[in-house]
Amino acid sequence: MRVNGTVHPAPTDPRRLLSDHLRHDLGLTGTHVGCEHGVCGCCTILLDGAPVRSCLMLAVQAEGHEVTTIEGLAAPGVPLHPVQQAFHECHGLQCGFCTPGFVMSVVGLLGQHPDPTPEQVEEGISGNLCRCTGYASIRRAVHRAAELSKP
Amino acid sequence: MKPAPFQYHAPTSVEDACALLGSLEDAKVLAGGQSLIPLLNFRLARPAHLVDINRIPNLNRIYEQDGGVVVQALARQAEVEDSKLVAQRCPLLGLAVRLVAHRVIRNRGTVCGSLAHADPASELPATLLVLNGHMVARSTRGTRIIPAADFFTSVFETTLAPDELLVEAWFPASPGKYAIAEESRRHGDFALAGGVRYGDRLALFGVAPTPVLADPKNPTRGLQPSGDLEATPEFRLHLVQVVTDRLFAA
Numbered sequence: 402m403r404v405n406g407t408v409h410p411a412p413t414d415p416r417r418l419l420s421d422h423l424r425h426d427l428g429l430t431g432t433h434v435g436c437e438h439g440v441c442g443c444c445t446i447l448l449d450g451a452p453v454r455s456c457l458m459l460a461v462q463a464e465g466h467e468v469t470t471i472e473g474l475a476a477p478g479v480p481l482h483p484v485q486q487a488f489h490e491c492h493g494l495q496c497g498f499c500t501p502g503f504v505m506s507v508v509g510l511l512g513q514h515p516d517p518t519p520e521q522v523e524e525g526i527s528g529n530l531c532r533c534t535g536y537a538s539i540r541r542a543v544h545r546a547a548e549l550s551k552p
Numbered sequence: 553m554k555p556a557p558f559q560y561h562a563p564t565s566v567e568d569a570c571a572l573l574g575s576l577e578d579a580k581v582l583a584g585g586q587s588l589i590p591l592l593n594f595r596l597a598r599p600a601h602l603v604d605i606n607r608i609p610n611l612n613r614i615y616e617q618d619g620g621v622v623v624q625a626l627a628r629q630a631e632v633e634d635s636k637l638v639a640q641r642c643p644l645l646g647l648a649v650r651l652v653a654h655r656v657i658r659n660r661g662t663v664c665g666s667l668a669h670a671d672p673a674s675e676l677p678a679t680l681l682v683l684n685g686h687m688v689a690r691s692t693r694g695t696r697i698i699p700a701a702d703f704f705t706s707v708f709e710t711t712l713a714p715d716e717l718l719v720e721a722w723f724p725a726s727p728g729k730y731a732i733a734e735e736s737r738r739h740g741d742f743a744l745a746g747g748v749r750y751g752d753r754l755a756l757f758g759v760a761p762t763p764v765l766a767d768p769k770n771p772t773r774g775l776q777p778s779g780d781l782e783a784t785p786e787f788r789l790h791l792v793q794v795v796t797d798r799l800f801a802a
Contacts, residue, residue: 527654
């Protein structure tokens with residue numbers, strides 16, 4: 402599988418979840434693990450460009466596919482990805498545990514709706530749980546990310 | 553490791569998948585995995601074998617048949633949601649699939665997987681039932697067409713045999729009046745109670761061990777919904793009436 406542009410062999414044990422493979426085998430600990438049953442959204446990554454839950458996939462299933470994690474959005478030293486920049490500007494995070502999952506979901510949302518309505522923003526982030534912000538600043542960040550993403 | 557040990561198989565044709573299902577003891581089919589992998593992670597399911605069908609080519613099509621829409625086993629719910637053919641031929645399916653969890657889950661989850669999983673609170677089994685659709689199962693013994701009314705038998709139980717693979721589902725055209733409504737605690741959760749209308753027909757979900765057809769004039773008749781932390785049986789019966797009124801108001 403290709404992770405953030407680099408080819409890696411799949412794990413030998415088919416029981417390895419993609420989330421655990423990214424964190425424990427590849428050291429990509431930016432992908433967080435919360436509930437491990439698809440509810441919290443912390444482990445969201447991009448599979449061939451579309452956001453999916455990495456805790457609900459076996460790592461062997463990603464063989465032959467393109468995986469993007471939060472580390473792959475912007476390399477160290479280069480400007481932040483527009484969605485990261487927007488979360489930074491709008492205070493779209495407090496403790497930060499849910500943030501990688503939110504950012505990856507919002508990247509997917511803006512791919513689907515480059516100029517989302519408030520309803521589409523609500524719908525787009527409804528699969529991610531945040532226990533700090535109350536979501537208001539996250540909603541603002543999504544709209545700001547849409548602005549920043551415009552050419 | 554979260555899941556209990558299993559042997560992993562990744563067939564690349566329907567024939568190979570059926571041969572595996574026909575020869576292995578205690579095998580489970582893995583499609584989108586959005587219900588099965590949580591069950592594995594919690595070790596609520598511990599199958600000896602997993603047959604991952606995701607490597608089978610040309611099993612993800614959405615195409616027209618007899619005026620309605622066929623959804624194959626690997627068509628993701630998000631693809632059905634975005635399908636122009638579904639919007640034209642079976643808009644009710646397009647509405648129903650949007651109520652399934654969240655977009656990120658629907659990017660991976662499949663319509664056929666929801667049907668085979670047969671969660672009684674799921675929208676898609678009730679939708680297939682109200683439309684009088686059917687499913688197509690393949691095994692080394694041949695092909696079997698199973699009407700929705702003969703498919704769901706109990707909570708997570710269907711008439712699909714252990715050696716059968718659900719290869720596609722046929723949703724008839726829905727040109728008549730249609731609507732779907734549900735009540736849940738949070739957006740994207742399974743419904744506490746829900747209903748789907750097509751013409752004069754009503755199917756309810758979340759209030760019995762399977763989706764059930766009901767009389768729109770007396771939707772709660774004969775129902776004995778279970779109670780849990782989220783809703784008492786009485787509250788569920790109340791919601792059935794509320795949802796039915798909403799569905800038939802238009």
